Amino acid sequence: MERRIAEDLIDGQLSWPQLKEIIFHSKDPDRFQVVMDVLRERLGWQEPVLLPLAEHLYVVQKGTERVVRCDCGYEFGDCQENWKTKARVFVRNDESLLRELYPLMMHSDPEWMELREFYCPGCFALLEVEAVPPGYPVLFDFQPDIDGFYEWMGLPLPSSASE
Amino acid sequence: MDVAKRDVGRAPIGWDGKTLLEMLEESERLFQETGRYQGIDQLELKEGDHFRYERAFAKLRGALVAARETALHISASPIVRNIGELCFALYTPEGDSVAVSTGIMVHVHTMSEALKWMVRNNYEQDPGIRSGDIFTSNDPDVGNVHTADVHTMVPIFWEDELVGWASGVTHQVDIGANTPGHDPITPTSRFEDGFHLTCERIGEDEHIRQDHRLRSQRAVRSPLYWDLDEKCRTAGAYLIRDAVHRFIAEEGIDYYKRFTREVVEEGRRIFMARVRERLLPGRYRAVTFVGIPFKEEAWQPRARKDFICHAPMEIVIGRDGDFFLTMEGASAPGFHAFNCAEGPMQGAIWVLLSQMLVYDGKLNDGSYLALRHYFPPGTWCNALDPQLSYSTPWAFLIPAFTGLTRCLSRALFARGYREEVVCGYGFTGDAIQGGGTLALNGEYWPAANFEISAVGLGASAVHDGLDWGYAMWNPESDQGDAELWELLEIGIPYLARRVKANTAGYGKYRGGSGWEALRVLVGNRDAELYMARADGITFMGSGIFGGYPQATSYRLWSRGSEIMDRVSKGQPYPLGDEPDSGEFEEMLGGDVMRRSTAMMMPQIFHDKDVLHYVLSGGPGCGDPLERPAQRVVDDMNEGIFNERIARDVFGVVASRDEGQDKWILDEEATDARRQEIRRLRAERSLPYEEFWQQERQRIEQGQLAEPVRGMLRESMGLSEAWAQEFRAFWKLPEGFQP
Numbered sequence: 001m002e003r004r005i006a007e008d009l010i011d012g013q014l015s016w017p018q019l020k021e022i023i024f025h026s027k028d029p030d031r032f033q034v035v036m037d038v039l040r041e042r043l044g045w046q047e048p049v050l051l052p053l054a055e056h057l058y059v060v061q062k063g064t065e066r067v068v069r070c071d072c073g074y075e076f077g078d079c080q081e082n083w084k085t086k087a088r089v090f091v092r093n094d095e096s097l098l099r100e101l102y103p104l105m106m107h108s109d110p111e112w113m114e115l116r117e118f119y120c121p122g123c124f125a126l127l128e129v130e131a132v133p134p135g136y137p138v139l140f141d142f143q144p145d146i147d148g149f150y151e152w153m154g155l156p157l158p159s160s161a162s163e
Numbered sequence: 164m165d166v167a168k169r170d171v172g173r174a175p176i177g178w179d180g181k182t183l184l185e186m187l188e189e190s191e192r193l194f195q196e197t198g199r200y201q202g203i204d205q206l207e208l209k210e211g212d213h214f215r216y217e218r219a220f221a222k223l224r225g226a227l228v229a230a231r232e233t234a235l236h237i238s239a240s241p242i243v244r245n246i247g248e249l250c251f252a253l254y255t256p257e258g259d260s261v262a263v264s265t266g267i268m269v270h271v272h273t274m275s276e277a278l279k280w281m282v283r284n285n286y287e288q289d290p291g292i293r294s295g296d297i298f299t300s301n302d303p304d305v306g307n308v309h310t311a312d313v314h315t316m317v318p319i320f321w322e323d324e325l326v327g328w329a330s331g332v333t334h335q336v337d338i339g340a341n342t343p344g345h346d347p348i349t350p351t352s353r354f355e356d357g358f359h360l361t362c363e364r365i366g367e368d369e370h371i372r373q374d375h376r377l378r379s380q381r382a383v384r385s386p387l388y389w390d391l392d393e394k395c396r397t398a399g400a401y402l403i404r405d406a407v408h409r410f411i412a413e414e415g416i417d418y419y420k421r422f423t424r425e426v427v428e429e430g431r432r433i434f435m436a437r438v439r440e441r442l443l444p445g446r447y448r449a450v451t452f453v454g455i456p457f458k459e460e461a462w463q464p465r466a467r468k469d470f471i472c473h474a475p476m477e478i479v480i481g482r483d484g485d486f487f488l489t490m491e492g493a494s495a496p497g498f499h500a501f502n503c504a505e506g507p508m509q510g511a512i513w514v515l516l517s518q519m520l521v522y523d524g525k526l527n528d529g530s531y532l533a534l535r536h537y538f539p540p541g542t543w544c545n546a547l548d549p550q551l552s553y554s555t556p557w558a559f560l561i562p563a564f565t566g567l568t569r570c571l572s573r574a575l576f577a578r579g580y581r582e583e584v585v586c587g588y589g590f591t592g593d594a595i596q597g598g599g600t601l602a603l604n605g606e607y608w609p610a611a612n613f614e615i616s617a618v619g620l621g622a623s624a625v626h627d628g629l630d631w632g633y634a635m636w637n638p639e640s641d642q643g644d645a646e647l648w649e650l651l652e653i654g655i656p657y658l659a660r661r662v663k664a665n666t667a668g669y670g671k672y673r674g675g676s677g678w679e680a681l682r683v684l685v686g687n688r689d690a691e692l693y694m695a696r697a698d699g700i701t702f703m704g705s706g707i708f709g710g711y712p713q714a715t716s717y718r719l720w721s722r723g724s725e726i727m728d729r730v731s732k733g734q735p736y737p738l739g740d741e742p743d744s745g746e747f748e749e750m751l752g753g754d755v756m757r758r759s760t761a762m763m764m765p766q767i768f769h770d771k772d773v774l775h776y777v778l779s780g781g782p783g784c785g786d787p788l789e790r791p792a793q794r795v796v797d798d799m800n801e802g803i804f805n806e807r808i809a810r811d812v813f814g815v816v817a818s819r820d821e822g823q824d825k826w827i828l829d830e831e832a833t834d835a836r837r838q839e840i841r842r843l844r845a846e847r848s849l850p851y852e853e854f855w856q857q858e859r860q861r862i863e864q865g866q867l868a869e870p871v872r873g874m875l876r877e878s879m880g881l882s883e884a885w886a887q888e889f890r891a892f893w894k895l896p897e898g899f900q901p
Binding site: 006009010012014016019022023026027029031032034035036051052053054055056084085086087088089090091100101102103104105106107108109111112113115116117119121124125126127128129130131132133134135136137138139140141142143144145148149151152 | 447850857
């Protein structure tokens with residue numbers, strides 16, 4: 001994929017006909033590298049970015065540690081730990097808080113299900129929303145096997161380049 | 164009696180003198196030993212002559228699609244004829260799908276399960292499998308989702324050998340359950356699920372037996388539709404059989420046999436390659452819940468219970484590309500219509516992976532063989548009890564599999580394939596079901612609307628979800644014309660269909676929007692009607708990366724409305740419902756019922772009663788505050804969001820230009836509002852530790868609602884692993900019960 005197209009893709013600037021072309025064709029094997037090049041340049045961090053984890057969140061090689069970092073710079077700590085445990089949390093667990101977002105009767109019964117909003121403590125971007133019954137454990141959505149992935153891709157881990 | 168061992172001395176019909184059971188056992192053994200379908204190492208035909216191989220696949224695939232497109236015209240049911248709720252597939256003698264048509268593909272694998280059930284129960288000996296036989300099945304415990312989906316399976320012989328099966332499925336308007344309709348919600352056991360056919364031979368010598376026709380037409384409320392649907396499936400299967408005969412005549416029997424083996428193995432390899440190409444190793448988790456408030460409303464004593472279906476999903480992808488899906492921790496089955504057998508869960512994996520990963524590959528049971536799964540026995544998703552009700556497993560299955568989309572989307576996003584992300588889909592339910600009787604001539608009309616197959620798709624990470632146009636179980640979903648449904652549901656014409664504001668899940672990229680309809684009863688003696696959506700008091704899944712779940716549904720109707728007076732006076736009537744406005748109540752009058760539970764048990768309605776329903780939107784992706792403000796204003800102008808939601812969720816302020824009849828963005832006010840919302844986030848949110856303490860306190864002090872406690876106890880009782888994880892997360896003592 002051309003870098004220019006990758007930039008537009010990341011920015012959500014491609015029209016549906018353009019996206020359809022991309023979806024219809026075979027996947028470009030270099031996509032990961034092209035997208036990572038764009039992201040790394042935009043983030044401008046000295047430490048190597050290993051993987052985009054979610055909107056705003058990246059796994060970064062920081063010395064011997066792999067940490068989750070928001071694009072605002074806030075660090076959530078070790079990527080083996082759930083980043084949500086370092087987030088700010090707002091729980092919509094009563095009628096009035098749910099009604100702030102949804103019309104009458106078009107939301108859950110708060111006794112049966114609450115909305116948990118996880119914000120970045122640095123920039124207060126909304127990073128994830130959980131819709132779960134009260135008392136349900138916080139979900140650890142994604143634990144990538146980064147070493148395994150780079151092995152798959154036949155790519156050197158950026159950490160070795162930086163050390 | 165051990166049926167499988169019964170032998171009445173028929174000669175084997177499998178390949179090279181083997182029985183079908185021997186072929187199936189050998190196939191499974193070879194797969195177990197080698198990890199490859201039939202132990203195939205080299206794709207000799209493919210590597211030997213690519214063009215011939217690809218042409219051969221195109222011939223079979225083309226025959227299947229042509230069979231579907233031709234056969235559907237035999238049906239009279241709009242569900243089949245116009246919406247295309249049918250599908251055909253070609254199987255190996257052991258029951259593995261080789262190629263499939265378009266259509267309701269979720270059933271390709273359930274038909275495979277039914278065929279294998281026949282092989283394992285030694286149908287080869289009793290009742291025998293002969294050229295010209297026709298078998299039919301709709302038993303969910305054997306290989307189906309629910310009784311309303313009926314499978315017809317025709318053996319394909321070449322000389323004295325069975326070379327495969329041609330099978331077709333159609334979705335019935337009515338299946339003779341304890342209430343009219345195709346997704347009944349009142350059954351509590353098999354004995355209320357309607358007409359069951361458990362892999363029965365219904366025809367011989369290419370002729371459907373009269374005793375079966377008489378019996379089946381007396382077993383359902385819509386015999387005409389049943390009869391023509393059965394002919395449609397049978398004709399489609401014969402078209403496929405004939406195409407296979409032509410194929411063998413052209414290519415030779417040896418080529419056909421080897422080809423059908425290789426192409427399944429290739430399907431498996433394509434899936435494995437897609438996993439490596441698009442995903443990444445690691446552990447993925449998602450969870451979905453369905454709240455069922457039946458304590459007050461259920462018909463039968465055993466069913467009167469408020470409860471929550473717990474659908475946890477974990478996917479682990481190994482460095483070797485191994486794909487393992489487990490639902491460890493799922494809650495229990497019960498006395499309700501939403502239990503699910505393992506087969507439909509396998510079918511659901513297959514149909515979603517065919518849309519997310521292998522849509523351009525060779526689609527067959529190879530994809531199914533390429534992954535491992537665990538649906539815990541004795542839970543709602545592998546109930547293992549044929550006497551339970553399986554009338555509407557969709558109510559749990561559809562929400563549960565939004566977890567698969569979220570899990571895969573995290574991988575697709577990380578790999579840079581953002582255009583492939585899809586964070587879920589809407590619930591395909593809520594249109595009216597039941598039936599009525601016309602006052603004029605006493606004629607029965609069924610209500611079995613399939614406009615449910617057009618709900619909102621979840622957002623991707625680069626664009627909004629598809630509006631009102633998606634069904635997870637049929638990639639070719641279609642809403643159907645209102646006029647068409649009125650031909651079927653003649654006693655309840657439409658007053659309106661329109662976009663339902665605020666049903667699209669909020670996000671930087673919004674989910675696809677849902678829509679709503681209003682219907683009025685006219686010209687009836689009476690009608691027994693019900694409506695059902697799984698997401699009434701619980702959200703169906705969630706969004707991803709900060710996107711919100713789509714709005715839930717609610718129930719609204721007016722008995723004895725003033726609609727006819729308004730029409731006769733030429734006065735306007737509502738074209739939908741804005742819950743916050745009270746317009747529906749004001750304009751229609753009558754005895755209005757508005758409530759948040761989305762399941763409405765069957766009730767008798769009369770002329771002038773008006774019923775309203777909402778078809779679901781899809782969930783959103785990303786923080787709604789990051790949605791470009793002008794796009795939100797465009798949404799407002801298209802009726803997707805109203806002014807309040809734009810302001811309070813997206814932080815977008817717009818003013819109304821009455822001259823141009825549209826909303827205009829107020830950039831300054833939008834900036835201020837978005838800053839205000841960010842400030843609110845900072846003020847109202849808690850550090851994680853405080854949140855954790857508060858939630859834990861609720862558990863410890865027994866402050867959870869009974870359905871929540873019941874769900875937690877149920878899952879902890881069924882899975883020690885899940886119980887330990889729950890206690891460890893909240894640091895609760897050993898043996899603690901919520």
